[in-house]
Amino acid sequence: MKTAYLKLFRLPNLPTAPGDALAGAAFALCFALNKGVIKFADVSSSWLSITIIASALAALFLYMYGLADNDIVGVNEDIANNSPRPIVLGELTLNQAKIARAICLVLACGIGLVTKLSLEWFIGAVGIVACVWFYNRFKNKCKLIGLLSMGLCRSMSLLAGALAMYGAFRCEGMGFSFPYEIIYLMLGWTGYIASVTYLAYDEHNAKVGLGFHYYLLGIVSLIPIFGVLAFPPVFRLLPIIVCAFMFVRWIIVLAPLKKEHTPTDRRKAVGQTISALIYLQLGFALMPQLPVFYVPMLICFAAAYVIKASKARTISGS
Numbered sequence: 001m002k003t004a005y006l007k008l009f010r011l012p013n014l015p016t017a018p019g020d021a022l023a024g025a026a027f028a029l030c031f032a033l034n035k036g037v038i039k040f041a042d043v044s045s046s047w048l049s050i051t052i053i054a055s056a057l058a059a060l061f062l063y064m065y066g067l068a069d070n071d072i073v074g075v076n077e078d079i080a081n082n083s084p085r086p087i088v089l090g091e092l093t094l095n096q097a098k099i100a101r102a103i104c105l106v107l108a109c110g111i112g113l114v115t116k117l118s119l120e121w122f123i124g125a126v127g128i129v130a131c132v133w134f135y136n137r138f139k140n141k142c143k144l145i146g147l148l149s150m151g152l153c154r155s156m157s158l159l160a161g162a163l164a165m166y167g168a169f170r171c172e173g174m175g176f177s178f179p180y181e182i183i184y185l186m187l188g189w190t191g192y193i194a195s196v197t198y199l200a201y202d203e204h205n206a207k208v209g210l211g212f213h214y215y216l217l218g219i220v221s222l223i224p225i226f227g228v229l230a231f232p233p234v235f236r237l238l239p240i241i242v243c244a245f246m247f248v249r250w251i252i253v254l255a256p257l258k259k260e261h262t263p264t265d266r267r268k269a270v271g272q273t274i275s276a277l278i279y280l281q282l283g284f285a286l287m288p289q290l291p292v293f294y295v296p297m298l299i300c301f302a303a304a305y306v307i308k309a310s311k312a313r314t315i316s317g318s
Contacts, residue, residue: 004091008071008100009064013274015304018296019281020154020189021059024161024182025052026285026293027227030235031179032169033288047168049292054115055164056296059157061108062125066132066153068101073136105129118167124160131156143201150197151190154277158182158189184227185284188243191220192280196273199254199266206266210257218250224284235287242283249276278304 029048032038071078071085078088086092092100112122131152139146162182169175195217225243228236253272257265278301285293 004086004089005100007086008092008097009067012271012304012307013067014060014063015300015307016275016278016281017060017063017157018056019278019285019300020157021055021161021164022052022293022297023185023281023284024158024163025055025165026161026287027182027185028162028165028179030228030231030287031181032165032174032176034231034235035176037169037174037176043288043290047172048165050115051117051164051168052292053296054111054117055121055161058108058111058117058121058125059128059160061104061111062128062132062157065101065104065108065129066136068097068104069132070136072097072101077140116171117164118171120167120170121160121164124156124163128153128156128160147194147197148190151192151194154193155186155189158185181227181230185224188220188222188224188227189280191217191223192246192277193274195220195250196270199273200270203263203266203270206257206263207260209259209261210254214257215251215254218247218254221246221250221280224280228287231287234289238286239283242279246276246280249279275304275308 029038029043033040033043071087072094075087075094077083078085082088087094087097108125109122111117112125131149135146135149135153139149159182162179166176166178198217199214222243225240228239250273253269253276257269282297282301285297
């Protein structure tokens with residue numbers, strides 16, 4: 001039963017879930033520091049730490065909600081395709097999956113209420129749920145819609161983290177104009193996830209070498225750089241390095257797929273590209289160079305490594 005739930009929630013992907021919110025919160029905090037709204041000496045305040053950790057945990061449960069909803073909505077398709085997912089295999093009933101989905105949503109909202117996350121964060125959370133609902137129900141109606149809505153699920157989590165931080169400052173009477181430059185980060189996140197999803201399409205039929213346009217998709221990794229150009233060097237150096245690394249890594253991972261390859265080769269590349277998202281998250285979450293970001297991101301990174309190095313990496317449910 002426990003393994004069934006790990007499959008439902010795609011255990012290998014879970015360590016990347018909190019990082020989007022952490023990256024968004026870090027971006028908003030750096031924006032506030034750059035504008036002089038708050039000083040480095042004041043960033044250890046408990047309300048800031050609570051906001052950052054709470055938004056990250058809530059993002060994890062919203063991600064889990066989306067995964068459970070995906071299996072519930074797509075159960076008939078999974079049965080038709082004989083997909084090795086827990087509901088199809090009889091390891092979980094549909095009602096059990098629905099209960100798990102509801103619990104995840106309640107926990108996410110409960111964290112927001114107990115830690116007094118701002119109204120802005122709740123608006124962002126509603127946006128995440130809306131994107132999840134849309135993706136799971138319309139992804140097969142139009143390929144482009146499926147790609148973009150999948151990417152938006154992640155970038156909305158990034159936005160929710162920024163909104164949590166922005167709202168926290170407003171509640172403390174330290175209001176400032178919203179950092180709309182985060183749109184560049186959202187475009188990069190959306191584009192990257194959409195590119196990985198595109199790479200995964202028809203992976204079970206993979207055979208012919210990939211076209212050159214697949215490699216060009218890696219350029220989306222560089223878009224977030226435009227969001228930090230106005231920041232001082234101390235903030236923007238790491239994100240720029242990581243974005244460049246992501247682009248190079250995309251090319252390297254896809255290089256073996258230029259020639260004929262097997263579905264296993266394609267799935268391996270998809271796994272490597274999606275797991276690499278944690279590097280992008282690290283690049284932006286560590287911008288403020290604060291323990292409140294270091295600790296959760298390093299925990300996520302360590303968890304991802306342990307899962308990858310163990311048999312747990314096979315618990316995908318996909």
